[in-house]
Amino acid sequence: MIGKIFPKSAGSFKNRIRYMFGCTKHDHEISGIRTIGFNTMSKDPLPGVLQGNEADLSEMIKEFDQVETLRRFSIDSDKPIKPVFHAMLSLRPGESLTTSQWRTAVQTYMADLGFDKTNQYVAVMHQDKDHQHVHIVANRIRLNDDFSMVKDSNERSISLDSVSGIEDRFNLSKAPKPKDTWGVSITHAELQASIRDNNLPLKHKMIAKIAGAIEATNQAQGDMFTFTRLLRKQKVYINLTLNEDGQPKGISFEFDGKHISGRQLKRSRLTWYKLTTQEGIHYDPETISELQDEIARTYSEEQERARTYHYEFIAVSGRRKKPIYVKFTAKDYDVQKMIQEILELLDAIFDALFKPQECRLKRNYIEFIPGTPLNIPEDEEFAL
Known part of the structure; x- marks a missing residue:
């Protein structure tokens, strides 16, 4: 199972809820929709939606949106908030859960993230050929006396732990942890562009090259100098950010004229700290001057070739x-x-x-x- 949390947003819940009930265009084929659970006063809008009637759907959206209005009247605060929470739990192809099992999985996941009975939510399952996944839309504003908000600190890590527990509970195949894989998310637009142009997005191409250099460096029992030279052969160049002591605190990579930091590429593996600890790329602080010279030589050699x-x-x-x-x-x-x-x-x-x-x-x-x-x-x- 894979758990994905989408960017939170302010304003109405309309777009998210209409999307999960199949009222707007999807980037994948949906062969079946099933309501897993909800806790609103309005009734399940799916039967009406399937008959072309969105009246019940509009009532549910209105009920979600009213909570922020109540909070604004009760709390004298101009601080902007993003109450719209949207997540997805996705099974591997061939795996499936019953409606009851999905309901338990959703409730477990939300509880782990800090949601309780005072938070509105609705969960809908999409069947995409042999691929089941559930969309969860929830209100981060609690319907209590102070209209408190569900905190989102460390939610990515909490999400991973929660998904792991759900996998164990229902005997699902384990999804690899981010630190154990080079896989990165790719948007539908990027995927379509790569298919059209027969080319992967730049970010994924860079990760593939860097991953190969890390593996080759470890096989050769090399160090940061080895890593730099191997990257250079693939026209990937390193840029270091130094701290006040003159030692590296950050790293970015350049390919095809584009710079992307290791944190942005893959925070769990490609930061300077992860490279020199987790990935085993040895670095001696006494060699910083020589390493800077090696990195600088990258550009002079490239210019020599670029006649x-x-x-x-x-x-x-x-x-x-x-x-x-x-x-x-x-x-x-x-x-x-x-x-x-x-x-x-x-x-x-x-x-x-x-x-x-x-x-x-x-x-x-x-x-x-x-x-x-x-x-x-x-x-x-x-x-x-």
């Missing part, structure tokens, strides 16, 4: 010369192949139109190395 070649092709038709400039970065043996392909392309495109008498490649080229002045030969035909 830009400017080639000029001249198509001559009568007295008119038509220059075509091609700029690209490649190793020398790749350059020759590319030149041949470009010549063939130019011949195919321009032969019928211009009937060039001469199409030749200049023997010279302009080589640009980032960080150095551009040295252009004094040749009119070569001028850019």
Whole structure:
């Protein structure tokens, strides 16, 4: 089982409740909806919804929304709050629970997170082919004398522990802990984009590269220097944040021009502390200066490789010369192949139109190395 808590929100419960009862578009197919439990005065809106009538649904939404209004009238406070809580409990494909078991699981989960009988809630099960999952929408405002709020500190950790207990109770397969897996959540939009473009999102691509470097470093019994060099081979570069003592306190990774901190990538494994303790990447504080030099060498070596070649092709038709400039970065043996392909392309495109008498490649080229002045030969035909 996997437990996921969605971002909390302010305002009405309308969108969340309509979503869970199938009244708005879903990003997955739903073959069945079942109400698991609720504690509102309004009745179960599902029968009406299935018949196209949302009257009971509107009553439930109104009842949820009224609690914040009551709190605002009773408590003189302008402090913004986010009462809308939305979570999902999801089983692995092939596993299932009865309605009674799901109700027990939901009540256990909510109690562990600090909700009680004074908190409104509604839970609905979606059957997606062979995949059961339950959406829970609850009001964090308690219907008591002081309209207190359910606290959300450490709720992610509490959620993991609660799910583990539910798995044990119903003999469900155990979901791996975040620290034991490189898996990260991916939004539906990111998934669709990766399918369309045949490419994974940048964040997931970075994690895959870093995970491979960690494994290779451990196999080689290497250290932070080894880790840095292995990452560099995959064009992933390290940036360190130092504390007042000049020692690393944070780490970020750069790939394809994008910087993401280890905490944002995967807090349970890729922070500086986790890398040097949990992941076993050895670091000697006495080597910070040498490590900084190694990290800095990343950029100078990358610039050395990133040579830009400017080639000029001249198509001559009568007295008119038509220059075509091609700029690209490649190793020398790749350059020759590319030149041949470009010549063939130019011949195919321009032969019928211009009937060039001469199409030749200049023997010279302009080589640009980032960080150095551009040295252009004094040749009119070569001028850019």
